[in-house]
Amino acid sequence: MAGLIKREDIDAVRERADLREVVEQYVTLKKAGIGSWKGLCPFHDERTPSFHIRPQVGTYHCFGCGESGDVIAFLQAMEHTTFQETVERLAEKYGIELRYEDGGKGPDKAEVGRRQRLLDAHKIADEFFQRALGSPEAQIARDFLTGRGFTKDHAEKYGVGYSLQGWNNLLGHLRNKGFRDEELKDTGLFSEGRRGLYDRFRGRLMWxxxxxxxxxxxxxxxxxxxxxxxxxxxxxxETPIYKKSQVLYGIEHAKRNIAKKRQLVVVEGYTDVMACHIAGVDTAVATCGTAFGEGHIKIARRLLSDDGTPAEVVFTFDGDEAGQQAAVKAFNEAHQFNAQTFIAVGPDGMDPCDVRQHRGDEAVQAVIEAKTPLVEFVLRRRLREWDLSSIEGRHGALRAAAPVLTQIRDDSLRSAYTRELAGWMGVDPDEVEKAMTEAPRAQPRRQSAPEENSTPGPQYQRPDTRDPAVMMERQALEVILQHPARLTAEQWEEIFTVRFTAPAHQALHDGIRIAAAEATDPRTWVETVRQEVPEPLRPLVSELAVTALPAKTEAHLDRYCYEILNRLVELKIQHEKANLLGQLQRMDPAASPEEYRKVNAELMELERRRRSLRAAE
Known part of the structure; x- marks a missing residue:
């Protein structure tokens, strides 16, 4: 383990490092007198340059905001790296060998060399993909970007590329650059079959x-x-340099704005990050195929370090049920932020990319500005699950909502939401206080199962398969876990939008959604799903993965899988039809003829889809 760097070596870094060279990577400097340079301050917004550096003495100072320091402090502030990381980075850049106190050692040179080779391979691959985006074959990729409102300049700014359709285009390119197959295996850029390595990414738009x-x-x-x-x-x-729980897409573009504006916006996809930044929401980042977790929270806390001013984290989730579940999970982690947490949902559930494409940049900004406190969103979601017109419904809603209030650390804010909740439910605030007092004893909070932190304990009871719908859900999960390769792309799309009725099944479904973006090897598929679900449900994943399916031949198995998944989709369609029928019954055709016809048309389309599923069987 590395010890403290010797003081004289730190001084040598300060002496050798060229402050002007480092600063000019971030700031455009102009001559400001003998031995002095100036530019617009990177630490605050200004129109007249007040940021000055003097390379000869290795110091910078801003006369506008008061920020000052040496080359190490500057790089720390710009890159949000630790002191030791910054010194080691500068030492490597300027060829200084560091020594450590108490016999400690610095980074292992061989390991540093391996890491650098992986970074070099990724840099070359990045350039290769970007060049390929201009090829004739990549017209489909360029059309995709254009169709979503992105220009060539946007693609270049965010390094968007294209992976050619062949099996070894990138492989051959990196081999020609001197990389050995043993090195390439560790990059994660290739898969391995009986004939050796082949390109993992083929015919895809690349970020x-x-x-x-x-x-x-x-x-x-x-x-x-x-x-x-x-x-x-x-x-x-996952590779030695890529840990999905420790990276946020777009962080290199957003980090300075996050620190400056004290705001972090979390979106769901690569195009959403691009759309937000282009629209002026330049604090947006996205997770990479996994839920927002502890590793991401550490990044956020590092960027939103407490300087006495309010900070905020805004989550933008899809308006569907899975998005709402993700919001609940985010709320359960919110206590780890030294910031206020919010949720922003686009009109009609649109994601930021769709909002920008159809309504313009200002609409994206408006979505973020119209954010709702996350605690309020979660409380209202809890109440929607109960019939507040009945005594039993109010009692159940109170038990479901009380644990949410207990997670509010600010006493005055908790009191305010206690009164607010009482008003929404039409009960006395004392009843809410009593439910809060009883909640921790009734529902112990376990960090290993985030969804249970704010919901009643029975949520993860074993699903009752005597209910035909629940039994069908179980059978569908068995198929998905055991035979993911038998599902077509269209079936995956449908499955991702299904809402399961049994809470445990829905939690598994959420884990599958996340794992599907990551696991491609059938040998690791089930374990990947296990790691993405709350710990109490991991045994259930294993159980479903080994349950025998009622099929004796491959053809029979294909048919069984196909029919089970069709029934799952049909159940989803029936739920959607029931909701629309209820909406139709509450409407006045004379008062809203267009809306009435629209709902009727949606009903007819759902019925057409349902019949087509039956016909396919």
Missing amino acids: PIGDMTGNTVGFGGRRLYEEDQGPKYLNSP
């Missing part, structure tokens, strides 16, 4: 995933061709 310092450490690829049977989004697997 480079960078670390905090801007190094490309992984990629995300979007499916473009109908014959591509892989997941819609395919990310790099």
Whole structure:
């Protein structure tokens, strides 16, 4: 383990490092007298340059905001790296060998060399993909970008590229650059079959995933061709330089704005990040095929370090049930932020990319500005699950909502929401206080199962398969876990929008949604799902993965899988029809003829889809 760097070596770094060279990577400098340079301050907004540096003495100072320091402090502030990380980075850049106190050692040179080779491979791959975006074959990729409102300049700014359709285009390119297969195996850029390595990403729109310092450490690829049977989004697997729980897409573009504006906006996809930044929401980032977790929270806390001013984290989730579940999970982690947490949902459930495409940049900004406190969103969601017109419904709603209030650390804010909740439910505030007092004893909070932190204990009871709908859900999960390769791309799309009735099944479904973007090897598929669900449900995943299916031949198995998944989709359609029928019954055709016809048309389309599923069987 590395010890403290010797003081004289730190001084040597300060002496050798060229402050002007480092600062000019971030600030345009102009001569401001003998030995002095000035530019617009990177630490605050200004129109007249007040940021000055003097390379000879290795110091910078802003006369506008008062920020000052040496080359190490500057790089720390710009890259949000620790003191030791910054010194080691500068030492490597300027060829200084560091020594450590108490016999400690610095980074292992061999390991540093291996890491650098991986970074070099990713840099070359990044350039290769970007060049390929201009090829004739990549017209489908360019059309995809254009169709979503992105220009060539936008693609270049965010390093968007294209992976050619062949099996070894990138492989041959990196081999020609001197990389050995043993090295290439560790990059995550290739899969391995009986004939050796082959390109992992083929015929996809590619986004480079960078670390905090801007190094490309992984990629995300979007499916473009109908014959591509892989997941819609395919990310790099875990490698020595890429840990999905420790990276946020777009962080290299957003980090300075996050620190400056004290705001972090979390969106769901690569195009959403691009759309937000282009629209002026330049604090947006996205997770890479996984839920927003502890590793991401550490990044957020690092960027939103407490300086006495309010900070906020805004989550933008889809308006569907899965998005709402993700919001609840985010709320359960909110206590780890030294910031206020909010949720922003686009009109009609649209994501930021769709909002920008159909309504313009200002509409994206308006979505973020219209954010709702996350605690309020979660409380209202709890109440929607109960009939507040009945005594039993109010009692159940109170038990469901009380644990949410207990997680509010601010006493005055908790009191305010206690009164607010009492008003929404039409009960005395004392009843809410009593439910809060009883909630921790009734529902112990377990960090290993985030969804249970704010919901009643029975949520993860074993599903009752005597209910035909629940039994069908179980059978569908068995198929998905045991035979993911038998599902078509269209079936995956449908499955991702299904809402399961049994809470435990829905939690598994959420885990499958996340895992599907990551696991491509059938040998690791089930374990990947296990790691994405709350710990109490992991045994259930294993159980479903080994349950025998009622099929004796491959043909019979294909038919069984197909029919089970069709029934799952049909159940979803029936639920949607029931909701629309209820909406139709509450409408006055004379008062809203257009809306009435629209709902009727939606009903007819759902019925057409249902019949087509039955006909396919």
